Amino acid sequence: MLRGARLLVTGGAGYIGSHAVRVLCDLGADVVVLDSLYTGHRPAVDGRARLIVGDVRDPAAVTEAMVGADAVLHFAALALVGESVREPERYVDVNVHGTRCLAQEAEAAGVKAFVLSSTAATYGEDVPSPITEDQPQRPCNPYGESKAAAEAVLAAAAFPATFLRYFNAAGAMPDGSLGEDHTPETHLIPLCIQAATGQRDQLTVFGADWDTPDGTCVRDYVHVLDLVDAHVLALERMLAGGDGAAFNLGSGVGRSVRQVLDAVGSEVGPVPSVDGARRPGDPPMLVASAERARRELGWSPTRDLAAIVRDAWAWHRSHPAGYAG
Numbered sequence: 001m002l003r004g005a006r007l008l009v010t011g012g013a014g015y016i017g018s019h020a021v022r023v024l025c026d027l028g029a030d031v032v033v034l035d036s037l038y039t040g041h042r043p044a045v046d047g048r049a050r051l052i053v054g055d056v057r058d059p060a061a062v063t064e065a066m067v068g069a070d071a072v073l074h075f076a077a078l079a080l081v082g083e084s085v086r087e088p089e090r091y092v093d094v095n096v097h098g099t100r101c102l103a104q105e106a107e108a109a110g111v112k113a114f115v116l117s118s119t120a121a122t123y124g125e126d127v128p129s130p131i132t133e134d135q136p137q138r139p140c141n142p143y144g145e146s147k148a149a150a151e152a153v154l155a156a157a158a159f160p161a162t163f164l165r166y167f168n169a170a171g172a173m174p175d176g177s178l179g180e181d182h183t184p185e186t187h188l189i190p191l192c193i194q195a196a197t198g199q200r201d202q203l204t205v206f207g208a209d210w211d212t213p214d215g216t217c218v219r220d221y222v223h224v225l226d227l228v229d230a231h232v233l234a235l236e237r238m239l240a241g242g243d244g245a246a247f248n249l250g251s252g253v254g255r256s257v258r259q260v261l262d263a264v265g266s267e268v269g270p271v272p273s274v275d276g277a278r279r280p281g282d283p284p285m286l287v288a289s290a291e292r293a294r295r296e297l298g299w300s301p302t303r304d305l306a307a308i309v310r311d312a313w314a315w316h317r318s319h320p321a322g323y324a325g
């Protein structure tokens with residue numbers, strides 16, 4: 001159904017967006033990427049897509065990128081929790097105002113579907129797992145607040161919009177051609193690989209005394225290609241006349257920090273680590289109920305933690321210095 005569809009992908013030079021662009025091009029879509037390259041990488045953009053280097057807050061760039069668009073996939077954002085606490089106004093500007101700019105242009109262009117990269121961080125810290133979409137959204141940091149506000153902007157728009165609330169995105173293209181290259185890197189699996197390969201001294205485990213089975217925090221890791229599959233299903237549903245909705249995207253299985261260290265240890269080699277203090281605001285457990293996505297989108301993630309680590313390692317092994325290497 002996406003063959004020949006004109007899709008605008010913002011943030012298509014970033015980690016998750018670049019995987020989406022590759023898959024959408026494989027499906028025969030006509031893809032335009034709008035990315036400022038603020039954290040993204042030009043070589044990550046599939047050669048079949050047209051890259052416009054520009055900002056989602058720049059009406060001229062957005063107007064150019066939106067010409068003829070059937071649908072928008074909006075990955076572009078600032079996405080570092082700690083940075084958002086220090087610089088909340090930037091998060092409002094890029095993540096909320098940027099989404100508003102896109103929505104206005106999308107309405108003017110008559111797009112038929114819009115997918116927002118949202119996050120589990122919109123639920124806050126006190127929510128019991130497994131988390132369903134009906135849980136109240138009480139974000140506990142400016143990043144989560146900005147994504148909840150972006151959802152609200154789109155909920156009021158004239159076109160159907162789907163909010164995909166990712167849990168912990170991880171993994172890479174299995175052939176090692178695309179992967180995660182963030183500076184600073186804050187995600188657990190690349191940090192473990194860097195520690196296992198000597199690129200950093202050790203991994204600090206933030207709290208080993210939580211009320212969890214092994215005392216470390218539990219999260220829900222979902223393969224980046226499983227995330228992309230959900231985008232395809234959400235787009236197809238809306239382009240066929242279906243509604244927008246909010247969906248949690250997680251595996252539904254919680255993995256502790258210790259279990260991730262062990263998985264990387266088996267695939268890559270021992271991960272030197274030290275137990276550190278808890279981080280304020282870190283919930284001990286965040287696991288998705290992905291039941292709604294399964295029921296309404298027909299989505300079921302197929303890549304387990306072993307596959308995630310294997311694919312992340314394929315990327316790091318072939319690109320130890322990221323896209324610059």
Ligand SMILES: NC(=O)c1ccc[n+]([C@@H]2O[C@H](COP(=O)([O-])OP(=O)(O)OC[C@H]3O[C@@H](n4cnc5c(N)ncnc54)[C@H](O)[C@@H]3O)[C@@H](O)[C@H]2O)c1
Pocket residue numbers: 010011012013014015016017034035036037038039040041054055056057074075076077078079094098117118119120165166167168169170182
């Ligand atoms: N990585 C995760 O685990 C995770 C979890 C939940 C939600 N998300 C969301 O998924 C999306 C993608 O995350 P990612 O990990 O791929 O991040 P990323 O930083 O790798 O990609 C973001 C992309 O957006 C671009 N960008 C940033 N500001 C821009 C602007 N003003 N105008 C145009 N382009 C801009 C960057 O250059 C980059 O290419 C984000 O919206 C993020 O909030 C990610």
